[in-house]
Amino acid sequence: xxxxxxxxxxxxxxxxxxxxxxxxxxxxxxxxxxxxxxxxxxxxxxxxxxxxxxxxxxxxxxxxxxxxxxxxxxxxxxxxxxxxxxxxxxxxxxxxxxxxxxxxxxxxxxxxxxxxxxxxxxxxxxxxxxxxxxxxxxxxxxxxxxxxxxxxxxxxxxxxxxxxxxxxxxxxxxxxxxxxxxxxxxxxxxxxxxxxxxxxxxxxxxxxxxxxxxxxxxxxxxxxxxxxxxxxxxxxxxxxxxxxxxxxxxxxxxxxxxxxxxxxxxxxxxxxxxxxxxxxxxxxxxxxxxxxxxxxxxxxxxxxxxxxxxxxxxxxxxxxxxxxxxxxxxxxxxxxxxxxxxxxxxxxxxxxxxxxxxxxxxxxxxxxxxxxxxxxxxxxxxxxxxxxxxxxxxxxxxxxxxxxxxxx
Amino acid sequence: xxxxxxxxxxxxxxxxxxxxxxxxxxxxxxxxxxxxxxxxxxxxxxxxxxxxxxxxxxxxxxxxxxxxxxxxxxxxxxxx
Numbered sequence: 001x002x003x004x005x006x007x008x009x010x011x012x013x014x015x016x017x018x019x020x021x022x023x024x025x026x027x028x029x030x031x032x033x034x035x036x037x038x039x040x041x042x043x044x045x046x047x048x049x050x051x052x053x054x055x056x057x058x059x060x061x062x063x064x065x066x067x068x069x070x071x072x073x074x075x076x077x078x079x080x081x082x083x084x085x086x087x088x089x090x091x092x093x094x095x096x097x098x099x100x101x102x103x104x105x106x107x108x109x110x111x112x113x114x115x116x117x118x119x120x121x122x123x124x125x126x127x128x129x130x131x132x133x134x135x136x137x138x139x140x141x142x143x144x145x146x147x148x149x150x151x152x153x154x155x156x157x158x159x160x161x162x163x164x165x166x167x168x169x170x171x172x173x174x175x176x177x178x179x180x181x182x183x184x185x186x187x188x189x190x191x192x193x194x195x196x197x198x199x200x201x202x203x204x205x206x207x208x209x210x211x212x213x214x215x216x217x218x219x220x221x222x223x224x225x226x227x228x229x230x231x232x233x234x235x236x237x238x239x240x241x242x243x244x245x246x247x248x249x250x251x252x253x254x255x256x257x258x259x260x261x262x263x264x265x266x267x268x269x270x271x272x273x274x275x276x277x278x279x280x281x282x283x284x285x286x287x288x289x290x291x292x293x294x295x296x297x298x299x300x301x302x303x304x305x306x307x308x309x310x311x312x313x314x315x316x317x318x319x320x321x322x323x324x325x326x327x328x329x330x331x332x333x334x335x336x337x338x339x340x341x342x343x344x345x346x347x348x349x350x351x352x353x354x355x356x357x358x359x360x361x362x363x364x365x366x367x368x369x370x371x372x373x374x375x376x377x378x379x380x381x382x383x384x385x386x387x388x389x390x391x392x393x394x395x396x397x398x399x400x401x402x403x404x405x406x407x408x
Numbered sequence: 409x410x411x412x413x414x415x416x417x418x419x420x421x422x423x424x425x426x427x428x429x430x431x432x433x434x435x436x437x438x439x440x441x442x443x444x445x446x447x448x449x450x451x452x453x454x455x456x457x458x459x460x461x462x463x464x465x466x467x468x469x470x471x472x473x474x475x476x477x478x479x480x481x482x483x484x485x486x487x488x
Contacts, residue, residue, distance in 0.1 A: 068426070131453060
């Protein structure tokens with residue numbers, strides 16, 4: 001447990017459910033699906049023809065010339081981060097930018113740029129390749145652009161831990177403030193790789209849902225009929241701030257990021273540990289880091305992606321690390337799986353669940369897996385007094401991250 | 409054979425497309441970097457687009473001599 005208190009003072013997002021946090025949260029509470037049929041020509045040649053696509057295209061928010069030099073993942077990271085920054089009220093607070101850091105990652109990074117520019121190279125030769133290619137495809141690009149835009153001078157970090165990236169970015173932000181290196185960290189995740197290559201790769205792993213004729217029903221965590229995750233794109237950003245700094249400037253505080261737990265499985269490059277041993281250790285560490293016990297955790301925003309192999313291990317983990325009492329949900333049933341942005345969006349959902357005392361629903365849980373013996377907020381949002389809640393994120397490679405948020 | 413005005417106008421279209429420069433600001437006396445705010449990477453894009461539009465080759469060692477719109481117009485006029 002640290003003696004430095006870290007709180008959340010700003011939120012930003014652009015997701016398949018809405019172009020900002022308010023519209024995304026409204027859609028989550030209403031149980032709306034952000035999954036739809038892909039209308040691109042290439043989708044007809046693949047087995048997976050559905051995705052959770054951004055509700056608001058970044059080109060509607062960022063001008064055309066600037067978009068020319070941004071990978072889509074960078075553009076939406078900027079949109080989410082700027083929203084969070086504006087929401088925090090820090091713009092007019094006279095913050096010393098040498099006390100501002102950025103922790104922003106992506107699971108796959110600028111792969112769309114890489115692949116598109118390779119097409120240009122093959123078809124038209126070197127001369128036609130964009131001189132912006134490298135800053136567009138480099139995995140630290142989103143973090144770097146956010147840092148430039150906000151003039152952050154205390155360090156810019158870009159982690160990559162697959163689908164745990166967004167959550168790990170929060171954990172690093174917490175560490176940076178606790179260590180005294182910065183007073184404020186803009187932390188988040190971004191992903192935008194709706195392109196045939198990653199689709200083909202994930203599809204050939206048999207990891208993605210092929211419920212192409214019922215897109216809105218395709219993401220169905222813990223349901224017997226689940227057949228894989230739904231690929232999503234989006235970005236989420238959170239402003240983390242040292243609590244006394246936030247209080248001194250009279251900031252609106254959403255919640256406290258009270259603890260984080262990170263572990264690795266050391267087991268398999270894609271399979272999660274079936275007994276969730278690494279996940280249990282991460283959850284246990286996060287609870288201890290927050291100075292709480294399992295009994296305090298009223299709600300868990302679970303990682304559950306809707307894959308046959310992955311969903312049930314976490315149930316074992318939650319019971320072992322927390323108990324049978326928390327009301328759990330998987331907002332991926334609505335947002336799809338935002339990969340490197342998942343932990344960021346789901347942290348936002350966890351924070352707002354605390355603020356509003358409500359658990360967003362898990363839609364499509366029509367026929368629960370026989371091994372599901374925890375209380376899920378199925379179909380409809382559930383009012384619940386929540387003073388402490390957890391967000392779990394697990395990633396290919398055996399990355400496990402648990403975050404504990406509490407009411408201030 | 410394009411006139412100087414036609415070349416200037418063609419460059420203005422490219423500068424708008426690549427760097428968001430207002431075509432009304434483009435004139436022979438304007439510096440790409442100091443007046444029109446075209447950075448080095450955008451300048452590469454401008455050169456490639458100009459080569460295509462005017463059917464010229466603009467070697468890299470020539471690009472550094474093209475400080476103003478007028479320099480570029482003169483080079484294109486002499487070489488296309």
